[in-house]
Amino acid sequence: MRDHSMHIELARHDAVNHMLHELEECGFNNSSAIRNERVALDESFDRVLAEDVKVKTDIPNVLTCCLDSIAVHWDDFADLPDGQVPDTSSWVRGMDWEFANTGVAMPAGFDTAIVIEHVRVSDDEEHVELTATPSERFAGTRPAGATMKRGQVALESGTLITPDVAARIASAGHASVAVRSRPRVAFLPTGDELVPPNLPFSESSPEKFAGAGHVYESNSAVVQGKVEAWGGVFVPFDIIADEYDAIKEAVLSATKVADIVVLNAGSSKGSEDWSVEVLEEIGHVIYHQTNHGPGHHSFFAMVEDVPVVGISGPSGGVSFTLEFYLQPAMKAFLGLDPHPVLIPARLKGSFGKNRFARKGGAAAKIAGEERPPEATTPGSSFYSVRFMELIAEADGTLSATPVAGKAGAPETQHANAMYMLSAAADAIFPEEGTIIEVELRSGCTIQPRTV
Numbered sequence: 001m002r003d004h005s006m007h008i009e010l011a012r013h014d015a016v017n018h019m020l021h022e023l024e025e026c027g028f029n030n031s032s033a034i035r036n037e038r039v040a041l042d043e044s045f046d047r048v049l050a051e052d053v054k055v056k057t058d059i060p061n062v063l064t065c066c067l068d069s070i071a072v073h074w075d076d077f078a079d080l081p082d083g084q085v086p087d088t089s090s091w092v093r094g095m096d097w098e099f100a101n102t103g104v105a106m107p108a109g110f111d112t113a114i115v116i117e118h119v120r121v122s123d124d125e126e127h128v129e130l131t132a133t134p135s136e137r138f139a140g141t142r143p144a145g146a147t148m149k150r151g152q153v154a155l156e157s158g159t160l161i162t163p164d165v166a167a168r169i170a171s172a173g174h175a176s177v178a179v180r181s182r183p184r185v186a187f188l189p190t191g192d193e194l195v196p197p198n199l200p201f202s203e204s205s206p207e208k209f210a211g212a213g214h215v216y217e218s219n220s221a222v223v224q225g226k227v228e229a230w231g232g233v234f235v236p237f238d239i240i241a242d243e244y245d246a247i248k249e250a251v252l253s254a255t256k257v258a259d260i261v262v263l264n265a266g267s268s269k270g271s272e273d274w275s276v277e278v279l280e281e282i283g284h285v286i287y288h289q290t291n292h293g294p295g296h297h298s299f300f301a302m303v304e305d306v307p308v309v310g311i312s313g314p315s316g317g318v319s320f321t322l323e324f325y326l327q328p329a330m331k332a333f334l335g336l337d338p339h340p341v342l343i344p345a346r347l348k349g350s351f352g353k354n355r356f357a358r359k360g361g362a363a364a365k366i367a368g369e370e371r372p373p374e375a376t377t378p379g380s381s382f383y384s385v386r387f388m389e390l391i392a393e394a395d396g397t398l399s400a401t402p403v404a405g406k407a408g409a410p411e412t413q414h415a416n417a418m419y420m421l422s423a424a425a426d427a428i429f430p431e432e433g434t435i436i437e438v439e440l441r442s443g444c445t446i447q448p449r450t451v
Helices: 014-023 164-171 220-227 244-257 275-282 313-333
Strands: 038-042 069-072 096-102 112-114 119-121 127-131 153-155 178-181 184-189 234-235 261-265 282-286 299-303 307-310 342-347 382-394 396-404 417-422 437-438
Touching: 014 299, 014 313, 038 153, 038 307, 069 342, 096 234, 119 153, 119 164, 184 220, 220 261, 220 313, 244 299, 261 313, 275 282, 275 299, 275 307, 275 417, 282 396, 307 313, 382 437, 396 417
Parallel strands: 184 234, 184 261, 261 307, 342 396
Antiparallel strands: 038 178, 069 096, 069 112, 119 127, 282 299, 299 307, 342 437, 382 396, 382 417, 417 437
16 A cells, blocks of 8 residues: 655645745746736626736826816806805806816816805806806816826736726727636546446446446536636646556646646545545645545646646535635636635624544544545644635624534535634633624625624
8 A cells, every 4th residue: 555654744724825836936927937918808708907007197187177067267257255146147158168077178268166056047058047156176076187197007917807897998098908717727537437428327338328436527617617707718628547657648738728727536545546645646736635625635746847736526615725725726827815804703603512522532433445534634624614604783793603514515605704723632612692704705705694
């Protein structure tokens, strides 16, 4: 049996930090080393700016009215007692006053505006009476450059383009922008038991179709969905047999066409798992496993300056381990902040009892079919990933309620957050009412409590 004693285990946050350090070392998140492309503004939503956007001309470029009004001369009001309205019976449209509309250049020669609600306009629209006076010269107007000045940086490189950001880009005079290229993410599913979900099931011909002992490959669906949601391009590979040479060839092929490789295989504890051995031969393994479950057999390596993210298990566990380890790599490629964000919330409900707690001085017995909560790094603890329902309460506080069910179970589908619960034998679970830090799941929002 292969020796696993030298496996490098890291805590989740340490694993992410080590990964980001390796990516930085090879220039992965260096703006000068990342591919950029120019796209039309209407195709730029959810992309990341690769260059600063500078304003082409002063916005506005002349004195502009900022409300529906009439334009007047301040000199006609400057010497009047406070609150006194001038006699406008002899005013001539175009000389003493003129209509001025929101966002439109002030009529030539006029310098001040009075909102139309304070003006009575004659039926022939040639005469006006005022019910209020302006407070100062240029009141009701916006000077040239008030919004943006020519040459000013309207938006900085690294900004995610939302509809509001796109509007600012257009206001600065740009119909196209330079954006970070979408990272190409190759996905390699491995396993002799896997078959494509489009195969019919046949008990009599399992060698040709899905049959006894076969499992439909489903992780491609969750990887594709998350890669595309996170701004990447999904590069699928066919199912790869549990053979050393086949895995090696597939990984090397993937590094030629992708910016990031996701390898769906564990950290080499199964008799037919060769992933880590392959990566140790052709690359540099940063860690072999992490200190949490599900997702314990996650790993990370660099092969020819291409990051390889290893995930394991069915789609339920794969889903959040992709959030843990693939999403930070993709964000680093795009120049976004890759670090996870923890949200404080008040625990509502209970995590139950620690089944690994010591009893009478001895650690609780673990059944042979149970994976032990191992933490190989001295002084470290193993953590159980618990799914949570994070809710905004009516009093403005946040509450987090544990959700029953394992990763991927129907009960967890509505969970919008996660919590790392220590599974150490001496761990004391937080009590109801305690403030804990949870992580919002990718694509989820904090829900308000319904009455």
